[in-house]
Amino acid sequence: MKTLIEITDLTYKYRSGGGNAVTALNGVTMQVYRGEILAITGQNGSGKSTLARHFNALLTPGSGEVIVDGLSVNDKKNTAAIRRIVGMVFQNPDNQLVSSVVEEDVAFGPENLGLPQAEIVKRVDWALKSLDLEAYRYRSPNSLSEGQKQLVAIAGVLAMKPKCIVLDEPTAHLDPKGKREVLENVQRLNRDEGITTVLLTHSMNEVVHCDRMIIMDQGLIKLTGAPRELFAQAEQIKALGLDLPAAAQLAYGLKLKGLTLPGNILTIEELVASLCQLP
Amino acid sequence: MELTKNITLGVYLPGKSFIHRLDPRTKIIASGIIVILLLMIRSYQAYGAVFIFLAAAVIIAGIPPGYAFSGFKPMLPVLTFMWIFQLFLYSSPDAEVIFSWWIFTATDAGFHMGTLITLRVIFLFGITTLLTLTTSMVSLTDGLESLLSPLKAIGLPTQELVMTMVIALRFVLILAEELDKIVKAQMARGVAFDRGNFIQKTKKIFPVFLPLFISAFKRAEELIIAMEARSYTGGKHRTKMKTLHIGRVDLAAILIMLIFSALIIFLILTVNPTI
């Protein structure tokens, strides 16, 4: 079975105080495939977070269906099992770390799963090692950089051994170095541990490194495909209020000025290679 | 104005000291005993003894004394107010008048009462801070849960209660951080919090509170969602990475506490109360 998460015609409304509801998702159909890195992007308020919160049953569908590894989110009895399968990392590390010691925070998830003590210790060791955090094991998260805090949050989810990790703008609060660290680690976990990864982001430079991307707008999925295909349609991307990756933007700008670079350019490396080919 | 720098309650300073290594239950019970003693103390001599004891604990725990004291800074206005309030309000028949003005009369009894009550609050805060500075959130939770576990028999959801308490403690920090941010944002817009008389200052502070509570609640909600996402469903079925156990350090600590309590009780019984 290739599909890990199968979403069919999902709608979701937030009820606000005044009685008027906000439609956040308006008939979304999509899949998350096993082993891939999927980027979900779109303007503020397009519904990314709302969609992602259905992946691990933090929200239940207004209508439509969400099936995670064969289990329906609509059925409350599946909630615990689904949260074991799909872990979630949020934007602000300060708001998701529970404990005042790194190792205790990483243990929080496995403890909630009711695992035996020896197994918890094993998993905490493993998760800290995977993210190269052993040196900070007994430190307080307060004393770490924002990037390191976010890695601790990822370790906390990793220790639950999920099949899939959903990251909701994990780099939004980080400096360039922190962004790079988090992203590299996410990619490595995907490659080495085969963890299916869903990355919600506003950064097109991050999207470029993903296998597939989904562009949302006003509660709907507007475009789905490989970043390379989608970014080739620069006008469409711009119409949805998004930017191109930096290198692609430069190539696009040059093209508008009448200089068409050879090849389909997404990354800095490709840009350099293409510029070198110019006569 | 760096408010979070002055918040010591709820902060944990990791370490390997004698006090850090104690079982959380030992520390909680010891703190409890000190709290009870503090409520009975009515003489400066006994406060002196408690001060020496706590100062020694701070030094042994390796907490920078400057940091330990900075926690009192935000409380200074309240403490001063409390002291003045007692000074003028409390009196006893045989008290000597220190000075009087209009309808206000300050007596030596009021002076001592104010000082003793202020000292009591300072020490109560101090002992709680010492506990949280040397005990991680999870140890604290585990210790409290273990101590409260007999109450489970009468149907009290002790694990949930303790978790709520721990989150409330984190909330104090979140609140301080948010206040810091908002005050800075207002100052950047030209609000001078440190100028004007008392009423003017209060007026400036007021618009800060609404955004403060809104953002603090939002952050607390995010924390709860993040906990839920990590399969937290209350205490049931939860297991622990570390098991508590009473070791030799704890026996030593219990012995020290017994001697200290005996000394304080001796002082309470023999030294004439100041008030």
Ligand SMILES: Nc1ncnc2c1ncn2[C@@H]1O[C@H](COP(=O)(O)OP(=O)(O)OP(=O)(O)O)[C@@H](O)[C@H]1O
């Ligand atoms: N708790 C809530 N109550 C009411 N409305 C909400 C709530 N959360 C989100 N919304 C609304 O639902 C819509 C989708 O929000 P969502 O947070 O899913 O968007 P997003 O794509 O994640 O945005 P961002 O990029 O800002 O994170 C928005 O119009 C938003 O205002």
Ligand SMILES: [Mg+2]
């Ligand atoms: Mg969002």
